[in-house]
Amino acid sequence: MRTYFPVAMVSKNPDHSVEIEISEEISGLRMTRQRREVYRILQQQRNHPTANDVFMRVKDRLPNISLATVYNCLEALVQHGIIRQVNFDRESSRYCPNLSEHGHFHDATTGVIHDVSFKPGINLADVLDLPPGAIIDGVEVTLRGKLVTS
Amino acid sequence: MRTYFPVAMVSKNPDHSVEIEISEEISGLRMTRQRREVYRILQQQRNHPTANDVFMRVKDRLPNISLATVYNCLEALVQHGIIRQVNFDRESSRYCPNLSEHGHFHDATTGVIHDVSFKPGINLADVLDLPPGAIIDGVEVTLRGKLVTS
DNA sequence: ATTATAATTGGAATAGTTCTTGATATTGAT
């Protein structure tokens, strides 16, 4: 059985904790215990964690998981288009469950990374002078700056 | 004496080889022999070389230069805004003497990286839904795809 | 249940880059 979307169902418990159900299989990827927990963390902690952030966090539920496995799980999830890998310069890769096309704004003051969407109707390729014959199959937009909260 | 722009003067010799004069100092950075040669290579070889590419190439003229020095030179040039450092995912950093605001198109077939400029009048921040209060001081655009040369 | 396939683990290996230290060169003041 191939499950596509929705891939995770969120339900609230009486104590307001959030429970996430994750299907047995997503986009053809078997959801093992490790992959399920890694994915759950990305769903819950939407601040673009690094592999190591995920590793530390996932140990609450799977104390014996290894960092290599976290890398394996993240790679499998990326390969199957379930999450996105995001790179800022040569810093550690970060991971993001937001699949809609979006860029990232990196706030230099706080270090927080905000998702940034394109204004409706905007096609990035239209505002760029592309070399003739270019077929685009991936776009990355990164902004850096400060957030002035006057 | 502080020299700003132009920073390099190109002249053609009778044998069509290109000679580049580089001032004693650029944007407050002393042009040592090593920095001058590193910069000269970036001017001549405009295919976004890595530090190691530059290292191999610069040894023609400075056989005793070390890789560490190439890294030092590149960093100094970047810090002083003379060249740009460009990162694609977590691959080796590449360096680029094109200071005008531009993005990069990475051709998956050939591996060649093309500079891509914004169409005139386009301000990237205008086509994005930025978080309120965001002050942008840096933009990075990377495109991936194929170049179909029909 | 048996077998085949896939996933996980922990540690070693890798690659790009940065750091450290001592030597060398350059600058500015005298």
Added chain:
DNA sequence: ATCAATATCAAGAACTATTCCAATTATAAT
């Protein structure tokens, strides 16, 4: 020109994020 202060360079060690490897464990198919 001399000297002190500063900047740069070289060589290799160290660092870090990530990948690889071999052995074990889990899951799926028969």
